[in-house]
Amino acid sequence: MTTASQDTSGQHTPGNAVPGENPRHRSAEEIGRTEAGPRPLPPLGLTRAVPLPDVEEHTLDSGLRVLVAHRPGVPMVELRLRVPFAGDEPEHSAVSELLSSTLLTGTTSRDRVGIDDEMAAVGADLGVSVDPERLQIGGHGLAEGLPDLLSVLADVITSATYPDAEVARERDRLIERISVARSQPRTIAREALQRKRFGDHPITREMPTGDDVAAVTADQIRALHAAALVPRGSILTLVGDIDTAAAIAQVEKALGGWTSDVAARELSPPPAISPGDLQLVHRPGSVQSQLRLSAPALRRHDPRYAALQLANLVFGGYFSSRLMENIREDKGYTYGAHSGVEFVPGGAVLGVETDVASDVTAAALLETRYELGRLTAVPPTEAEVEAARSYAVGSLLISLDSQGGLASSLSALAADGLGIDWLRAHPARLEAVTTEQVAEVALEFFAPSAFTGVVVGDADVIGAGARALGGITGP
Amino acid sequence: MPAVELHRTTLANGLRVLVVPDPATPVVGVALHVDVGFRSEPEGRTGFAHLFEHLMFQGSESLEKLAHFRHVQGSGGVFNGSTHQDYTDYFEVLPAAALERALFLEADRLRAPKLTEENLRNQVDVVKEEIRLNVLNRPYGGFPWILLPPVLYDTFPNAHNGYGDFSELEQASLDDAAAFFDTFYSPANAQVTVAGYLDVDETLRLVEKHFGDIPARPAPVRPSFAEPLPSADRRQAVTDAHAPLPALALGYRLPDPAADLDGYLGHALLASVLADGEAARLQRRLVHADGLVTDISASAGLMGPLDARDPDTFTITAVHPAAVAPDRVLAAVDEELDKLAAAGPSADELARQVARWSAGLHQENDRVMYRMLGLGARELLYGRAEIAVELADRLAAVTPEQVRAAAESLRSSGRGVLLVEPTAAQEGNE
Numbered sequence: 001m002t003t004a005s006q007d008t009s010g011q012h013t014p015g016n017a018v019p020g021e022n023p024r025h026r027s028a029e030e031i032g033r034t035e036a037g038p039r040p041l042p043p044l045g046l047t048r049a050v051p052l053p054d055v056e057e058h059t060l061d062s063g064l065r066v067l068v069a070h071r072p073g074v075p076m077v078e079l080r081l082r083v084p085f086a087g088d089e090p091e092h093s094a095v096s097e098l099l100s101s102t103l104l105t106g107t108t109s110r111d112r113v114g115i116d117d118e119m120a121a122v123g124a125d126l127g128v129s130v131d132p133e134r135l136q137i138g139g140h141g142l143a144e145g146l147p148d149l150l151s152v153l154a155d156v157i158t159s160a161t162y163p164d165a166e167v168a169r170e171r172d173r174l175i176e177r178i179s180v181a182r183s184q185p186r187t188i189a190r191e192a193l194q195r196k197r198f199g200d201h202p203i204t205r206e207m208p209t210g211d212d213v214a215a216v217t218a219d220q221i222r223a224l225h226a227a228a229l230v231p232r233g234s235i236l237t238l239v240g241d242i243d244t245a246a247a248i249a250q251v252e253k254a255l256g257g258w259t260s261d262v263a264a265r266e267l268s269p270p271p272a273i274s275p276g277d278l279q280l281v282h283r284p285g286s287v288q289s290q291l292r293l294s295a296p297a298l299r300r301h302d303p304r305y306a307a308l309q310l311a312n313l314v315f316g317g318y319f320s321s322r323l324m325e326n327i328r329e330d331k332g333y334t335y336g337a338h339s340g341v342e343f344v345p346g347g348a349v350l351g352v353e354t355d356v357a358s359d360v361t362a363a364a365l366l367e368t369r370y371e372l373g374r375l376t377a378v379p380p381t382e383a384e385v386e387a388a389r390s391y392a393v394g395s396l397l398i399s400l401d402s403q404g405g406l407a408s409s410l411s412a413l414a415a416d417g418l419g420i421d422w423l424r425a426h427p428a429r430l431e432a433v434t435t436e437q438v439a440e441v442a443l444e445f446f447a448p449s450a451f452t453g454v455v456v457g458d459a460d461v462i463g464a465g466a467r468a469l470g471g472i473t474g475p
Numbered sequence: 476m477p478a479v480e481l482h483r484t485t486l487a488n489g490l491r492v493l494v495v496p497d498p499a500t501p502v503v504g505v506a507l508h509v510d511v512g513f514r515s516e517p518e519g520r521t522g523f524a525h526l527f528e529h530l531m532f533q534g535s536e537s538l539e540k541l542a543h544f545r546h547v548q549g550s551g552g553v554f555n556g557s558t559h560q561d562y563t564d565y566f567e568v569l570p571a572a573a574l575e576r577a578l579f580l581e582a583d584r585l586r587a588p589k590l591t592e593e594n595l596r597n598q599v600d601v602v603k604e605e606i607r608l609n610v611l612n613r614p615y616g617g618f619p620w621i622l623l624p625p626v627l628y629d630t631f632p633n634a635h636n637g638y639g640d641f642s643e644l645e646q647a648s649l650d651d652a653a654a655f656f657d658t659f660y661s662p663a664n665a666q667v668t669v670a671g672y673l674d675v676d677e678t679l680r681l682v683e684k685h686f687g688d689i690p691a692r693p694a695p696v697r698p699s700f701a702e703p704l705p706s707a708d709r710r711q712a713v714t715d716a717h718a719p720l721p722a723l724a725l726g727y728r729l730p731d732p733a734a735d736l737d738g739y740l741g742h743a744l745l746a747s748v749l750a751d752g753e754a755a756r757l758q759r760r761l762v763h764a765d766g767l768v769t770d771i772s773a774s775a776g777l778m779g780p781l782d783a784r785d786p787d788t789f790t791i792t793a794v795h796p797a798a799v800a801p802d803r804v805l806a807a808v809d810e811e812l813d814k815l816a817a818a819g820p821s822a823d824e825l826a827r828q829v830a831r832w833s834a835g836l837h838q839e840n841d842r843v844m845y846r847m848l849g850l851g852a853r854e855l856l857y858g859r860a861e862i863a864v865e866l867a868d869r870l871a872a873v874t875p876e877q878v879r880a881a882a883e884s885l886r887s888s889g890r891g892v893l894l895v896e897p898t899a900a901q902e903g904n905e
Binding site: 025026027028030031032033034036037038039040041042043044045046047048049050072073074075076104112113115116117120121122123124125140141142169172173176177179180182183184185285286287288318319320325328329330331332333334335336355356357386387390391393394395397398401402403404405 | 499500501502535536537540541544545546548549550551552553554568569570571572573574575576579583586587588589590591596597598599600601602603604605607608611612613614615649650652653654656657658672688716717718719720752753754759762763766769770794796826827828830831833834835837838840841842843
């Protein structure tokens with residue numbers, strides 16, 4: 001390749017210029033300074049308060065809770081239907097996954113293509129996902145097409161037929177997709193972590209085996225749909241360029257016929273995490289290792305939650321965190337390191353994760369434990385807390401600045417028994433947290449002795465080094 | 476997109492400026508697009524454009540290492556950067572109160588980045604971990620964006636791996652970085668986009684205040700990356716130690732969007748008619764009727780629609796069971812393309828895909844970040860941010876005949892065929 005740039009400074013440093021590159025250029029040192037010298041950082045301007053929209057709430061006779069917010073901007077509507085969908089039966093995970101793959105493949109009046117065509121006509125899409133806790137139907141469409149979108153939604157909820165041929169085809173595809181997912185290191189690490197921290201509680205059954213899926217029949221899916229895909233306990237959230245009263249009337253009309261005598265099934269709280277050794281999981285030939293550590297945390301309802309949120313940010317919750325600055329920006333062990341709070345029924349857990357090269361696995365684990373200990377012994381400074389606070393407030397503002405972001409937030413909060421008032425008040429809660437309060441939660445929740453977890457990697461390469469640090473069991 | 480005001484200026488040093496106010500949002504975004512991507516990196520230095528993107532976050536004259544991240548996030552904002560075929564972008568989205576700070580941060584590193592040996596070595600390590608994470612330690616790593624181009628293209632700029640070889644990344648020197656910056660990061664080779672809650676005049680004043688005194692340097696002459704169209708099928712197989720199932724990718728050449736935008740959009744809608752949604756041709760035929768593939772997708776643009784200059788790639792990718800020979804998949808794709816080349820899609824079929832595009836564009840425009848990046852990239856690549864504004868209308872005007880012609884052009888040209896073959900028995904589920 002060639003370039004035609006000519007340096008006009010008259011200075012250049014001959015060096016190892018790449019062939020074809022113009023050799024007349026400034027040195028790195030010359031590039032990094034100007035005559036004027038360093039400049040001061042401009043101050044922040046005035047923060048603009050943005051009112052969040054009111055949320056209209058209505059409960060249908062069937063028990064379905066409906067939340068609707070008017071948020072214009074683009075002529076769209078976002079939809080989230082959350083149905084608690086737990087099950088203790090060993091085959092529940094396989095049946096519910098295949099149900100989720102086939103829910104949109106046929107009703108008494110529409111086939112798979114017909115369902116999709118009808119949605120596409122109003123620029124709409126629906127997707128179904130399921131996990132051990134809930135089934136979610138999520139989607140969006142042009143706002144003027146909301147009645148059509150609701151009509152398709154009502155049809156699949158009340159009249160899905162699970163045609164035998166569709167079930168057979170989707171069963172094969174699901175088995176193939178599971179084999180792909182299980183070849184992903186992050187899936188392997190997640191499954192190992194869930195087992196390590198929650199034992200055999202149903203919350204761990206995030207992905208069935210191929211064999212379990214192969215055994216599922218269309219009749220089992222139909223039976224699960226009838227028993228569990230029910231309105232009482234479910235929450236429908238709509239956010240968009242819509243009239244709230246009209247939208248509620250449209251929901252009433254479309255979904256009024258969706259009824260059941262039973263309530264949706266909530267997942268029981270998993271056992272509390274008990275601290276312990278990290279489990280080493282052997283993945284032959286792996287060139288990276290997955291470090292996954294976990295400890296108990298606090299729910300959003302807890303008065304100390306905002307303080308925990310800030311402590312987590314300082315530790316590993318954003319790029320400017322101690323963990324990221326240490327193991328990425330200083331040591332170069334990883335592309336990313338992250339910590340965060342994950343909500344589970346009745347509680348919350350803290351997770352710390354990073355993927356690192358095999359040859360630095362022990363070193364990265366050592367640094368991770370060091371940073372956990374340091375957060376307790378050398379608690380976040382005033383400056384660290386201020387930066388985390390600004391980020392928490394600002395990123396909340398940004399995350400709510402779209403219809404989709406607001407819909408997802410409202411749906412998740414509603415499932416936890418909270419509403420938009422919680423969102424409105426949260427910036428003030430963050431502002432009120434003191435540095436001492438952050439230090440207190442850091443001491444309680446980030447102590448290295450509070451954690452358990454897993455390390456996934458090639459044990460033949462990483463085993464000796466990791467074991468030498470102590471607190472590791474496994475091959 | 477609803478009515479959008481586009482305000483432009485060019486500073487004396489050649490820096491282009493695009494300002495897009497939106498009174499409805501509380502946030503503002505600042506993006507710097509530099510007219511260099513991995514197609515322009517020198518031979519022997521694969522991955523250098525991306526490595527250099529990392530270096531731009533490592534400090535500048537007024538900002539110590541780590542300060543950029545801390546100032547953006549400590550102002551309540553988020554940031555990122557990315558390296559594409561023909562451009563590199565750097566951006567932050569923040570509460571509107573932080574607008575001047577964001578402009579200051581971008582200007583400081585465009586004026587005087589602190590390029591040091593220590594930061595270079597650190598970021599080589601970080602980039603290698605990024606590649607291990609996204610390519611080497613997972614199934615289908617780099618599929619198809621790294622693996623397909625060398626099958627379809629012959630010249631280094633178009634064919635090479637934009638993430639880079641480890642050995643070449645390790646050889647990268649500080650002097651390479653200085654040469655790259657002086658050549659390509661001239662203000663005359665860059666563009667600043669500001670979008671969100673802002674006052675246009677005040678924003679233009681602040682842009683001048685922070686970027687105006689960056690000394691002018693000439694813009695590099697942009698080489699042509701043109702290559703002759705392939706005349707035949709070119710096939711290569713690669714092995715994948717992590718993949719449980721085989722996969723394949725087809726690569727075709729796209730019309731030049733700068734010269735023939737409607738032809739390009741005909742291909743974009745062809746991709747949708749082929750693969751988007753349950754009713755799409757390849758979904759119905761290959762996934763459901765024949766059961767040949769697990770999943771299939773199609774896309775105009777190796778890294779997305781309207782994201783590169785000519786030449787760019789139309790891709791069809793599929794994962795399929797080992798029991799299905801790749802040629803059966805190819806034959807079925809060709810038959811479906813032949814049907815479309817003969818009769819085109821129906822008007823209703825096309826209208827439904829256009830409605831989905833339109834909705835998708837609305838969704839993108841609802842987020843300041845995506846709207847800013849879409850406008851900025853089209854302005855840099857094609858000199859017309861209006862393309863992003865007009866896209867929904869332009870797509871709605873595409874006729875079934877244009878989609879038919881796109882299918883015909885795929886069938887009448889050569890293509891690249893990449894086969895991904897699992898090496899071993901599937902990994903255990905341990």
